[in-house]
Amino acid sequence: MKARVYVMLKNGVLDPQGEAVRHALGSLGFDGVHGVRQGKVIELDLADGTDEATVAQMCEKLLANTVIESYRVEVL
Amino acid sequence: MRAAVVVFPGSNCDRDMAVALRAAGADVTMVWHKDARLPEAVDLVAVPGGFSFGDYLRCGAIAARSPICTAIVAHAERGGYVLGVCNGFQVLTETGLLPGALMRNTGLKFICKTVDLKVETTESAFTEGYRAGDTIAYPVAHHDGNYTVDPQTLESLRDADRIAFTYAENPNGSVGAIAGVLSENRRVLGLMPHPERAVDAGHGGTDGQALFRGLVAQFATA
Numbered sequence: 588m589k590a591r592v593y594v595m596l597k598n599g600v601l602d603p604q605g606e607a608v609r610h611a612l613g614s615l616g617f618d619g620v621h622g623v624r625q626g627k628v629i630e631l632d633l634a635d636g637t638d639e640a641t642v643a644q645m646c647e648k649l650l651a652n653t654v655i656e657s658y659r660v661e662v663l
Numbered sequence: 664m665r666a667a668v669v670v671f672p673g674s675n676c677d678r679d680m681a682v683a684l685r686a687a688g689a690d691v692t693m694v695w696h697k698d699a700r701l702p703e704a705v706d707l708v709a710v711p712g713g714f715s716f717g718d719y720l721r722c723g724a725i726a727a728r729s730p731i732c733t734a735i736v737a738h739a740e741r742g743g744y745v746l747g748v749c750n751g752f753q754v755l756t757e758t759g760l761l762p763g764a765l766m767r768n769t770g771l772k773f774i775c776k777t778v779d780l781k782v783e784t785t786e787s788a789f790t791e792g793y794r795a796g797d798t799i800a801y802p803v804a805h806h807d808g809n810y811t812v813d814p815q816t817l818e819s820l821r822d823a824d825r826i827a828f829t830y831a832e833n834p835n836g837s838v839g840a841i842a843g844v845l846s847e848n849r850r851v852l853g854l855m856p857h858p859e860r861a862v863d864a865g866h867g868g869t870d871g872q873a874l875f876r877g878l879v880a881q882f883a884t885a
Contacts, residue, residue, distance in 0.1 A: 649724065
């Protein structure tokens with residue numbers, strides 16, 4: 588089985604890289620980009636039957652830094 | 664004082680740290696990240712700067728889950744001293760020994776220069792060699808030194824006098840211009856600037872000496 592983990596900076600945490608991307612889009616002439624948030628997608632190839640709670644533990648313990656990041660798990 | 668300097672793959676300030684500690688009179692042992700135990704009767708563990716594990720995933724994230732870090736956390740919980748500089752500070756926040764996190768500098772650039780710091784508290788073994796309000800110069804060399812902490816924790820850090828150093832001019836966007844913070848028991852210090860790169864006239868400055876001498880003196884008088 589496969590799972591996909593989305594890690595994003597929490598709302599309210601300033602994202603300097605996202606801001607830089609937003610400026611770059613503006614300078615390419617794309618108007619109306621009000622905000623860009625940059626995150627990570629992590630794909631996991633797991634033993635069949637791994638439950639979502641285990642994947643959540645992986646996120647809590649390593650994949651996300653919950654001080655600044657939130658995560659979402661998608662089992663594929 | 665017995666000190667251990669941790670070496671991760673990608674550490675690059677480990678030997679500078681050992682030189683600085685030895686110059687202050689410490690007995691230093693280098694410790695490999697795969698070691699599950701610290702040397703006997705270690706008083707201080709220093710987590711050096713560098714790019715442990717290539718900064719993969721997040722700065723300090725992989726290092727913080729290495730076997731030696733379990734031992735470092737146990738050492739801190741027993742009341743042992745821990746010093747984390749630059750990547751070492753990132754590692755300590757990732758282990759949870761220090762609050763907050765270090766994000767990409769707001770200017771997005773890697774910053775490598777000597778900066779002025781204000782000594783915010785002298786109430787720690789790390790800072791008692793300074794006078795409160797002193798301005799001292801340490802080099803910084805980081806891409807991810809933007810200290811972030813939630814407003815409630817920031818307030819509690821301020822209330823408990825746990826902010827050790829602030830930048831005279833905020834180079835990286837850190838909340839409250841924070842350059843270094845102490846643990847609740849004041850025995851764990853994490854800071855982005857490099858005191859070990861300011862301990863010899865050849866470095867261009869010696870303002871870091873007082874930090875190492877203060878630490879060593881702590882054990883000389885004990």
